């Protein structure tokens with residue numbers, strides 16, 4: 001029997017069903033030379049060009065043969081996020097933040113001024129949660145972010161997070177309701193025409209009243225508030241509050257029996273509901289950069305969605321992020337991450353599905369697998385939960401943020417802290433300062449972790465890229481260079497460098513604004529948009545003069561450059 005969820009949203013349009021044909025994704029193949037070449041530029045006088053340290057270079061890749069007319073739309077321009085530019089100028093390369101920051105946008109931050117304050121404060125990605133708000137509301141947020149990017153030179157990417165078909169409460173008559181110890185509340189699947197009776201909340205899952213049993217424990221938001229089920233009356237389930245607390249609109253519900261999570265027919269619910277498909281169509285139409293899929297159970301759903309996106313939005317490169325927040329997703333973790341473009345450790349719901357004490361090790365495992373498979377990973381939920389109400393974090397929260405940074409997660413995420421909290425900007429500032437401090441401590445202590453980075457390439461050309469990036473990152477550490485430069489059309493080489501988590505920042509030059517925004521989620525990357533040719537010599541000369549003119553690099557800086565056109569490693573002393 002098909003299970004159904006009430007979406008508490010306009011009814012799904014007929015035809016937008018979940019049954020879609022599966023298409024095979026054309027494998028992205030990077031064109032490029034296969035021959036690795038290592039060349040070293042003299043520490044002074046760049047005009048001397050590439051000198052004889054070339055290890056191996058095929059004759060047709062001779063630098064003179066590579067000169068090509070620059071692409072037409074070049075201008076002389078180089079685009080970089082204005083916040084990063086200011087940071088580079090002020091503090092120099094080394095002090096830039098490597099950990100990326102995602103902010104959930106909600107009522108506290110949806111205005112233009114607040115969005116700009118977050119952009120200035122270092123928000124790399126704005127997340128909108130489709131659990132809340134209307135398409136009009138989300139469209140307006142996305143439009144404002146894009147406008148800020150265009151007018152003020154930020155490069156904030158947009159992530160849409162699907163609702164997913166898990167069981168949750170409906171909307172509430174007020175922003176929150178407080179349940180007190182011993183109170184009797186009704187959880188109902190009934191449709192109420194008029195305002196909800198007192199101490200009553202809706203449940204979105206039709207099978208709820210049938211599935212729960214008297215004696216079950218009902219957890220709101222993974223245990224923030226708890227109830228015992230005491231009686232079932234048709235569509236109504238009467239519960240006694242045992243752990244008091246605040247009920248928030250659409251809070252997640254789980255029920256437990258004899259110490260384990262109950263997964264009755266709700267386990268059959270689709271990962272992507274019909275409402276989610278409508279939201280995904282909306283996200284594609286609005287050109288979001290990332291779509292995060294809630295409650296992923298298997299790799300199949302990711303393949304399915306990726307082929308759908310490829311068919312619906314030719315040439316677009318929306319990344320699909322798998323949210324790891326269920327037992328099934330942990331069971332199929334590696335294949336899910338392989339299929340996705342990135343993952344989120346969604347600790348809120350994860351902590352409601354597995355015992356809380358298992359969440360830290362799950363986090364560590366997810367972060368590690370993502371790093372090995374070269375997928376960006378976001379650590380999310382409750383990082384600074386107390387800052388929803390208070391202007392300073394608890395010591396324990398700072399320790400939690402530090403641990404995620406120390407694990408070298410690509411990104412940290414604010415949820416309620418930025419969506420509806422009292423101190424969104426302060427919360428972001430805490431993430432920023434803790435990230436910078438821990439990153440620096442790590443470098444000072446030279447705590448190079450001995451993480452094995454397995455080969456992930458599927459072709460010889462990719463293997464060459466991987467070897468080049470691994471070597472370049474190692475050279476960068478050993479030589480103490482100031483920055484790595486990578487010229488990359490698809491962003492792949494940039495992510496391979498990021499995977500190595502080198503000591504210095506990585507300047508990633510890419511020709512497209514969408515690749516540039518996507519790279520914003522990855523550890524240590526400073527994405528620039530720049531039109532470049534296949535002639536690395538002229539690319540480098542042009543980049544160096546553009547960056548020098550803008551005060552982002554200085555004479556005497558030492559840089560290592562790699563590219564996915566000419567597979568080489570160059571050591572450059574900025575003249």
Ligand SMILES: Nc1ncnc2c1ncn2[C@@H]1O[C@H](COP(=O)(O)OP(=O)(O)OP(=O)(O)O)[C@@H](O)[C@H]1O
Pocket residue numbers: 104105106107129131132133161248249294348349381414415416417419420
């Ligand atoms: N667009 C919005 N409109 C109103 N409130 C919002 C909105 N987005 C977030 N919120 C509020 O902020 C809180 C935290 O937001 P967030 O999106 O991170 O929820 P979450 O429960 O962590 O995520 P998920 O629902 O994906 O598990 C929500 O519980 C909600 O109260």
Ligand SMILES: CC(=O)C(=O)O
Pocket residue numbers: 294323325345346347348349350380381415
């Ligand atoms: C972010 C999210 O979905 C969670 O923590 O559950």
Ligand SMILES: [K+]
Pocket residue numbers: 129130131161162163164294
């Ligand atoms: K969600």
Ligand SMILES: [Mg+2]
Pocket residue numbers: 294325346348349
């Ligand atoms: Mg969740």
